[in-house]
Amino acid sequence: MVGDGYSWLWNNPVTREVARCPKRFGDLVWGSNHHWSGGHQVAKQVSEKVSEVPVNMLNIPSYARWFVRLAGISGASAVALGAYGAHVFYRRDYPEELKQVYETANRYHFLHTLALLGVPLCRRPKLAGTLIFTGTAIFCGTCYFYALTGSKNIRQYTPYGGMLLIAGWLAMVL
Template sequence: MDAFIWHKVAAISGLAALGLGTYGSHGFKPQNPSYKQVWQTASLYHLVHTAALLTAPITKHPNIFGGLLTAGIVAFSGTCYTVAFLEDRKYSTLAPFGGFAFIAAWGSLLL
């Protein structure tokens, strides 16, 4: 697989991160204000790890690094967005797996 595919994945993720972040800042009005912070956390992790995704092609194992970051974004940020939007923490079961994927991605740089 061409390592530069991760730039396209990062572009899609970046578009989503900015769109969801903008919605969270200007349009998201949860009944329970604590869910606003959950959305902001999702947005921060989404954007930071999207920026890191841009570096995947220059790593020794771009598909491992990029795949783990993408899995982390989907599992962690996606779960947090869902929890915040639905205002229900019962949907939070995948978030820890996303966190572990982020940790594994950064750890993979040591290989």
């Protein structure tokens, strides 16, 4: 019903696209009759539809769950290193180039930590997770090392970490 105060919802282009989705998804979101039917009815329909999700969709292999744990450790270390950068490293009198390298390392560290969370949903989680984790360790590790020490002797390995990250993202497609 458009005149019930929810017309903004139906005029939204995203809402229209969701309503055109396959019947199961549309029913899950909007109810089987595709009009606002009240909070309790919608909540009940959503809970009923969610309970119909096939069990094998929620069954993640145990070896893939390790990447979620690694993402937890990686995320915690990214936050700690980000805090160190903000409260200690950036306040010191280091060259601007080293501060930018540290910022890049921390940004990539965070982004690829989030990517590790998606690894269990891939067809080949071992391959994608190993490539992303190793690439993150090499790319970000060499950038952190260079930023903190100013020593360029390990910087030669940074591109290899970047190539592993690219390969990891592509492995998520397989």
